[in-house]
Amino acid sequence: MPYGASIPIEKALDPHGDVILAYEMNGKPLSRDHGYPLRVIVPGVVASRSVKWLGKIIISTQESTSHWQQNDYKGFAPNVDWDTVDFKKSPAIQELPVISAICNPLEGERIKVVDGKIKMRGYAWSGGGRKIIRVDVSGDGGKNWQAADVLESDEARHPRAWGWTLWSAEIPVSAKSSTVQLCAKAVDSQYNTQPENFENIWNLRGVLANAYHRVNVILQK
Structure with missing residues (x-):
């Protein structure tokens, strides 16, 4: 079965939605890995909707019937398992929640x-x-x-801030500890923030997992 995906027509036609059909990247034809000869780019939406190797576009009152639209990228309550899941009861993921990540230091790294x-x-x-x-x-x-x-941030404002925000910090750590756990959580322009842990948002597909990012490091004093 060929890959297929859907986005709401409101997103596709919104002049502020910035949906494009891309055939070049950085002034050169798309590589095969990036979707040559044509790829749809849907900013602000889960990447599975930015279909590579685009063959056709269908305007329809119904979502794509593909497996990936109907039976894959969806979220469920923590109590739902593979024996009780009903994919028809949850909408397909479009916009993603707020996330952050600690890139440096790494898990288990020794830090001065x-x-x-x-x-x-x-x-x-x-x-x-x-x-x-x-x-x-x-x-x-x-x-x-x-x-x-904040080191670098998308200059655009909501609802067109598509880019990553890069950040740095110097944080105090306990002189008595040999190991510490670092955490990061982001807040967006609608004041959405990340939940404290994954237990309350766990789901069998593992998607939408946006709890605090935690990294455990060893201190060198």
């Missing part, structure tokens, strides 16, 4: 403590063109927080 602090760097993003307005970071597993410094 300088003047009681360590450095963190990462990125944040939110779906639907929602702009990241703040990234909060913690050096003690989420007990205490401070706002990170």
